[in-house]
Amino acid sequence: MMPVGPLMIEHRLIERMIALIAKEVRKIKESNAADPEFIAIAVDFIRTYADKLHHGKEEEILFRDLSKKALSAEHKKTMHELIKEHVLGRKNTKDLFEARDKYVRGEKDSLQEIVKNMEILAQFYPEHIKKEDKHFFLPVMSYFSKEEQSAMLNEFYEFDRKFIHFKYNDIVSGLDVIKKEMKI
Ligand SMILES: [Fe+2]
Ligand SMILES: [Fe+2]
Numbered sequence: 001m002m003p004v005g006p007l008m009i010e011h012r013l014i015e016r017m018i019a020l021i022a023k024e025v026r027k028i029k030e031s032n033a034a035d036p037e038f039i040a041i042a043v044d045f046i047r048t049y050a051d052k053l054h055h056g057k058e059e060e061i062l063f064r065d066l067s068k069k070a071l072s073a074e075h076k077k078t079m080h081e082l083i084k085e086h087v088l089g090r091k092n093t094k095d096l097f098e099a100r101d102k103y104v105r106g107e108k109d110s111l112q113e114i115v116k117n118m119e120i121l122a123q124f125y126p127e128h129i130k131k132e133d134k135h136f137f138l139p140v141m142s143y144f145s146k147e148e149q150s151a152m153l154n155e156f157y158e159f160d161r162k163f164i165h166f167k168y169n170d171i172v173s174g175l176d177v178i179k180k181e182m183k184i
Contacts, residue, residue: 004137
């Protein structure tokens, strides 16, 4: 398998979550109420799976190695666009989570912010994924030899293998800090 294989498989799960987000936006508009639990799950999915795990492999391995190659002007431009889009996705996810917090605190006008950020995510991710799947991932593989592709695939697997340990180390460290600050 080419190293972009696992990335394209991950896109299919991200698309499923994005479709659920789009469905939830329609529900919010009909009922004029948000489901904070759904938003918390969606935000965790985007932060952990789509951003840290998936964009992590793209930026820290694939794009890192591509930036060492003599890329065409078009591929260089697309890679910069993709990186900028990751930044935008992070910002919208953060804004969505903050709007959810406000909503839970009873600030009802936060519903507009929730809808706005969910709509941006639902629109942006499918376009981002299409750009990678249809116009970037396969053509840029030609910059790498078979050996380099195989080394990259192994690095992806190693990234995945370590990932769950990083995530839960982070969670425990976060709790530890909170407990120390609160002197519990
Ligand atoms: Fe991406
Ligand atoms: Fe991607």
